[in-house]
Amino acid sequence: MKITFCIGLALALSVPTLSMAEASRQEVVAARGADVMPFSLKATTHVFTKTDQGGIQQVVAKDVKDAQQVRLTREHLQDIAGQFAKGDFSGPSHIHGNDMPGLNDLKQAKPGEINIQYTSIDGGGQVSYSTANPALVGALHKWFDAQLSDHGADAMEGHHDHAHMHEHH
Template sequence: MLKTAIASIILSALAANLHAQTMDHSNDAQRQAEVAGRGKDVMPFSLAATTHVFTKTAEGGIQQVVVKKPADAAQVQWVRQHLQDIRERFLKGDFSGPAHIHGQDMPGLADLKAAKPGQMAITYKDIEDGAELAFKTSDPALIAALHQWFDAQLSDHGKDAMEGDAHHSEMMNK
């Protein structure tokens, strides 16, 4: 009788956990679809035609947007123009694009918006089939905010985003 009760409890717990995992995945998929829909309001290129690569570094991070089909010159140009535009906005503390796409409560966003001019450097660079922004700061709170912000984008962009390798990015930037 005791064994049956224990087995029943274990099976119930496993079933509840499986249900919770299924709900988490459907919630993730729903959120990613909503984010992709709002992304069309801000990004001139197709999210599905690109991969966003977020690489955390000791001084901040590197965001790359690379076109999946290099022959699509229009997408490459739109990516490059967009990253140049948002760099200028970010340097002025204007993170309205990410706020619109990901929400005002996006992790790290409030701290990034509150950064004082010169507190964070953001450089732009053309890369093969896309573009990159490199974020650098010596402020530990801003580094943490950038890392949270990258994590939120990785989650929200789903299959259209990936975590980069800091060592690989450092080698590419030499």
Template sequence: MKTRKRILLATVVIALVTNAGGVYSSDVQRQAQIAGRSADVMPFSLKATTHYFTRTKDGGVQRVIVKDASDAQQIALVREHLRAIQQQFRNGDFSGPTHIHGQAMPGLAELKAAKPGQIEIEYKDVHAGAELIYRSADKMLVNALHEWFDAQLSDHGPNAKAGHEHHHNARDMTMQ
């Protein structure tokens, strides 16, 4: 009986390890695909930046920071891109995220369906990058923003991090 339990336990462990490897492989594969498509939309180097996604009670903050703060070219490209994204999103154009992440990206359908003015999008320069601050009074849109942020965190892998609302204080929100 002990031998049967050991064999069963070994089988379960092997199955779990094999499945974990399969999940990891698909995540890595998807992240590589996302990185490839990102180059079609983002003019800056994904690997030279870190994307921070911070949920807030009325929306969220998307911040892109250049890892080398002395790289003026990358910083300029990040700022140019986020300004363009602000205008596109205000006009209901979410073609960039759709191209990068696909039509089924969580939260994207709801964001695309928002009426003008339902989501406020504010642009700010920050040290070594820029950020977009999203706000909405509509709880469905706030939830969609949170889902959208979570999907980006997963898809961008090591180039994205979850931010924390308390880290976005007045000093952080201004260009340094």
């Protein structure tokens, strides 16, 4: 009876520990993010939409009238699109760690193997990633999943039908 109680207690106590570990990782990621991202994570939402050819990463100010957050978001996304196109993923490595799922494969991609494009959208910006290489599509999807997990409440999964609805033409 005592053994059953101890096992049950140990199992019950281990469940919140997983949540605390996840919350702790999200706090670490948020703190490191401030080193790389000039905008406020709390004032923006990251949207990651997987597509058949890769994906679309959007960062939008929660208050689209917050001109400073919109400007900072757009500048940052333009910068990282240029860095990523050159194979420089040092920002995500710093924020999420070198063992971030998908990241090593993205770093190994040949120049031009992933088409990376920045676009301004209402309230922020987006970076589109596309490739004909199925392994890199998989790496992009893993990378998006890791960001969704690491950014917690500041990120959400998008749906392909809505990914282009805010684009400026």
